[in-house]
Amino acid sequence: MITKADLEALIQRQAQPGSPVLSVYLDVDQSHAANLNRGFEAALAHMLRSIEEQLSDASEREAFRADAERVRRFVADYQPRAKSLVIFCDDSADFFWQRELDAPVRNDAYWSETPYVRPLLEVLDEYERYGVILVDKMQARLFTVFMGEIEEHREAFTSDRVRHTKTTGMDHIWSQKHFQRKADMHVRWHLRTVAEMMSHLAERYAFDRLVLAGPVEATSELHRLLPKRLRSRVIGAISLPVDAGEKDVLRATLQLGQEVERAEELKLVEELIAAAAKGERAVIGLEATVAAVQEGRVWKLIYAEGFTARGGECTQCSSLIPEERRTCPYCGGAVRPLDHFVERVVERVVEMEGRIEQVRGRAAERLSEVGHIGALLRF
Numbered sequence: 001m002i003t004k005a006d007l008e009a010l011i012q013r014q015a016q017p018g019s020p021v022l023s024v025y026l027d028v029d030q031s032h033a034a035n036l037n038r039g040f041e042a043a044l045a046h047m048l049r050s051i052e053e054q055l056s057d058a059s060e061r062e063a064f065r066a067d068a069e070r071v072r073r074f075v076a077d078y079q080p081r082a083k084s085l086v087i088f089c090d091d092s093a094d095f096f097w098q099r100e101l102d103a104p105v106r107n108d109a110y111w112s113e114t115p116y117v118r119p120l121l122e123v124l125d126e127y128e129r130y131g132v133i134l135v136d137k138m139q140a141r142l143f144t145v146f147m148g149e150i151e152e153h154r155e156a157f158t159s160d161r162v163r164h165t166k167t168t169g170m171d172h173i174w175s176q177k178h179f180q181r182k183a184d185m186h187v188r189w190h191l192r193t194v195a196e197m198m199s200h201l202a203e204r205y206a207f208d209r210l211v212l213a214g215p216v217e218a219t220s221e222l223h224r225l226l227p228k229r230l231r232s233r234v235i236g237a238i239s240l241p242v243d244a245g246e247k248d249v250l251r252a253t254l255q256l257g258q259e260v261e262r263a264e265e266l267k268l269v270e271e272l273i274a275a276a277a278k279g280e281r282a283v284i285g286l287e288a289t290v291a292a293v294q295e296g297r298v299w300k301l302i303y304a305e306g307f308t309a310r311g312g313e314c315t316q317c318s319s320l321i322p323e324e325r326r327t328c329p330y331c332g333g334a335v336r337p338l339d340h341f342v343e344r345v346v347e348r349v350v351e352m353e354g355r356i357e358q359v360r361g362r363a364a365e366r367l368s369e370v371g372h373i374g375a376l377l378r379f
């Protein structure tokens with residue numbers, strides 16, 4: 001699993017002159033026919049070859065081959081279990097970082113001064129941490145879902161499971177009513193206990209969003225009983241039997257999560273457009289956005305999936321220049337062109353503790369109509 005600290009260490013890694021990092025995103029998903037019989041090794045070899053072919057300098061090529069060989073060796077020994085593999089390697093600095101992801105990535109490789117983390121940031125943005133509570137009248141189960149993986153926390157509710165009250169053969173009407181009432185009380189008590197426990201569990205398992213699952217009567221009653229603070233994290237309810245398997249819980253949760261994320265992205269883009277039109281702490285378009293990044297004003301960077309742009313970075317003052325120029329407009333220093341300009345903008349925002357939001361689908365189309373990228377500002 002990838003933590004925020006992991007990611008920050010990667011982003012903070014300083015460029016070492018003459019010692020680039022090889023970044024590899026490899027699809028190893030065994031449900032893709034191309035990856036069977038270790039087809040992903042061929043895909044890797046192909047990507048590495050095309051980078052090497054672009055290197056004209058002999059010493060550069062030698063440094064690249066050392067990085068490439070180390071990655072190739074690792075992948076040759078790798079037994080695919082996850083959907084993707086992410087590797088960053090700089091052999092000359094003895095730097096090797098790899099993680100498996102249960103989320104899909106596009107095959108891609110880069111050789112650049114700093115680790116190419118944009119696809120990783122995008123995956124993390126897409127996969128928030130969900131808590132899923134599966135309840136019925138008598139039981140409660142807790143799951144967390146992160147980056148396409150699900151985990152059940154069996155210990156969460158064990159002590160508080162409500163046992164079913166067994167009837168003892170008294171079958172006249174008064175008795176049935178009496179037992180029914182007693183059973184109803186148990187159900188209410190059970191759901192109230194679950195709701196109370198959820199506050200602690202939300203802290204312990206650190207989920208951003210909560211999904212209620214189970215029969216409709218149970219989830220709607222639980223929703224009513226949840227503390228306000230938790231209720232605001234509920235993104236929806238799904239109808240599932242309380243003994244549903246992990247796979248079914250995962251599938252339903254991811255589907256709900258995606259629908260919610262898409263709707264929120266569209267809302268965010270509309271808010272950005274409206275705020276920028278009124279000049280209320282928002283900018284749209286590459287030039288204005290980069291200027292805001294330079295000034296340290298970006299609170300949330302928003303950009304359309306797949307957006308790329310030309311630009312460079314000043315070798316003297318590190319300013320980002322959103323166009324092709326040779327000299328820096330701020331200090332007159334030389335400007336170095338960047339292959340992955342938008343990525344560098346994203347990294348700057350993360351370094352400033354800003355947030356990033358890559359939008360897809362309809363939200364991306366809408367944002368592209370007005371300038372592909374924008375930002376909500378701190379001031």
Ligand SMILES: [Zn+2]
Pocket residue numbers: 314315316317318319328329330331332333
């Ligand atoms: Zn400069």
